[in-house]
Amino acid sequence: MTYNKPLPQIGADTRFFWEGCRKHVIRIQKCGNCGHLRWPPAFLCPRCLSADTRLIDVSGRGTIYSYVIYHVAYDPSFKVDLPYVVAVVALEEGPHILTNIVECDPHKLTCDMAVEAFWDDVTETLSLLKFRPAKP
Amino acid sequence: MHAVGVLEAGLCKYVLISYGHSGRWGEGMLRMLLGRNGDDAVFGHFGASAGYAMAARRAMHEFNTGPETWEKIAVGQRKWANLNPRAMMYDRKMTTADYYSSPWVVEPFRLADNCLVADGGRACIVTTVERARDLRHPVVTIMGLGMHSPSADLAGSRYMAGPTGARAAGKAALDMAGIGLDAVDACEIYDCFTYTVEITLQDYGFFRPGEGRDWFAGGTIEPGGRMPVNTSGGLLSEAYQMGLTPLTEGVMQLMGRCGDRQLGPKTNNKTPEIILCSDNGGILQSHACYILRKG
Numbered sequence: 306m307t308y309n310k311p312l313p314q315i316g317a318d319t320r321f322f323w324e325g326c327r328k329h330v331i332r333i334q335k336c337g338n339c340g341h342l343r344w345p346p347a348f349l350c351p352r353c354l355s356a357d358t359r360l361i362d363v364s365g366r367g368t369i370y371s372y373v374i375y376h377v378a379y380d381p382s383f384k385v386d387l388p389y390v391v392a393v394v395a396l397e398e399g400p401h402i403l404t405n406i407v408e409c410d411p412h413k414l415t416c417d418m419a420v421e422a423f424w425d426d427v428t429e430t431l432s433l434l435k436f437r438p439a440k441p
Numbered sequence: 442m443h444a445v446g447v448l449e450a451g452l453c454k455y456v457l458i459s460y461g462h463s464g465r466w467g468e469g470m471l472r473m474l475l476g477r478n479g480d481d482a483v484f485g486h487f488g489a490s491a492g493y494a495m496a497a498r499r500a501m502h503e504f505n506t507g508p509e510t511w512e513k514i515a516v517g518q519r520k521w522a523n524l525n526p527r528a529m530m531y532d533r534k535m536t537t538a539d540y541y542s543s544p545w546v547v548e549p550f551r552l553a554d555n556c557l558v559a560d561g562g563r564a565c566i567v568t569t570v571e572r573a574r575d576l577r578h579p580v581v582t583i584m585g586l587g588m589h590s591p592s593a594d595l596a597g598s599r600y601m602a603g604p605t606g607a608r609a610a611g612k613a614a615l616d617m618a619g620i621g622l623d624a625v626d627a628c629e630i631y632d633c634f635t636y637t638v639e640i641t642l643q644d645y646g647f648f649r650p651g652e653g654r655d656w657f658a659g660g661t662i663e664p665g666g667r668m669p670v671n672t673s674g675g676l677l678s679e680a681y682q683m684g685l686t687p688l689t690e691g692v693m694q695l696m697g698r699c700g701d702r703q704l705g706p707k708t709n710n711k712t713p714e715i716i717l718c719s720d721n722g723g724i725l726q727s728h729a730c731y732i733l734r735k736g
Contacts, residue, residue: 311482319480338510345479371601372498374548379487388548391486393495393601401597405484411548416502433483 310382318346326432344400365397366420368389408437448667455548461562491547492724497636500602505651511635512540513657522674524702530678551651554635556676581695585615591729606728607644614730626713627669629687631721665709670715684720
């Protein structure tokens with residue numbers, strides 16, 4: 306079946322991230338000068354303004370910083386998923402990232418709950434980084 | 442604030458601040474409320490309602506807030522709208538039970554936590570006090586102004602539950618006015634969502650984090666209450682006209698032009714001398730506070 310949901314607008318700043326996702330690896334930029342890990346991607350470090358940028362792979366472990374439960378599909382392609390969860394996950398390494406929480410009862414989620422990466426291979430060339438409650 | 446700047450610089454004599462929008466049939470408002478923000482849409486995340494709901498959920502985790510607090514804001518403001526024939530919700534009462542039976546939109550927000558989409562317009566004129574004294578309507582003076590814009594992207598912030606820009610903007614405005622909160626007779630707060638009213642008043646210092654639930658109890662913000670808030674019904678129950686809904690209502694109240702909802706003997710409130718107004722943009726990313734005085 307064709308994937309009919311919005312696709313990422315992949316540009317020069319974000320290509321490394323989506324290429325990582327395709328290999329099920331979470332790549333985050335790390336400042337070569339001050340060591341700050343940043344998200345969203347940018348060509349300068351927002352902390353020290355250095356352009357010296359490295360890429361590191363992070364663990365995929367994190368906690369839910371905040372989340373909402375959609376009961377309305379603002380884009381009709383999400384109707385089949387209702388109710389679905391959009392969350393900001395605080396990665397163990399620091400950055401906050403917008404994502405979905407899947408494989409869960411939305412009403413059993415809480416802020417600061419432990420989650421782990423879940424790869425959703427939505428097309429042959431696109432994998433989405435989602436999260437699910439961490440297995441003990 | 443820009444209007445004061447160009448008047449002080451002598452670039453003009455009068456500044457018209459206006460807003461008009463056919464929000465109910467034009468697509469601009471829907472694009473703002475539901476539009477795509479970068480790659481958030483890939484994960485089904487759209488628009489303002491969900492962004493504020495995300496902030497409100499974090500607030501529920503960090504301090505004592507939630508629907509029990511927001512219900513008092515929605516119901517309280519509706520009582521003001523029921524006194525305002527221009528309000529979209531003039532004819533529609535809202536009880537606590539009505540609030541709780543309102544459908545979820547993006548949880549933790551129900552439909553009743555969301556502002557209206559309206560057709561209409563608002564305007565006000567800013568000039569010097571000296572010129573205003575020669576005009577037809579009573580003078581309302583700007584005592585204090587403050588602005589603060591703390592973050593470009595709320596999702597990336599570490600303080601999603603506040604303090605918002607209201608903290609620094611409110612302090613700046615009160616300092617310029619040379620007053621404390623105890624001198625404020627009423628508030629007109631930018632209320633895109635119920636929670637926005639709570640976090641704004643909290644960051645101004647009317648109550649400490651989580652004490653809003655008690656502060657709003659017992660009809661505090663309603664007609665006859667000890668701190669009237671959003672006396673036109675606000676964005677939630679009068680009409681969405683951006684920051685001009687609260688600002689123009691503050692000015693009209695101090696001029697004494699508010700009909701059945703006029704603060705004073707009619708509503709069993711003090712006749713106001715000083716009203717605090719707010720405006721807010723993005724997802725709690727920018728904030729302005731205005732303090733107005735009669736005369």
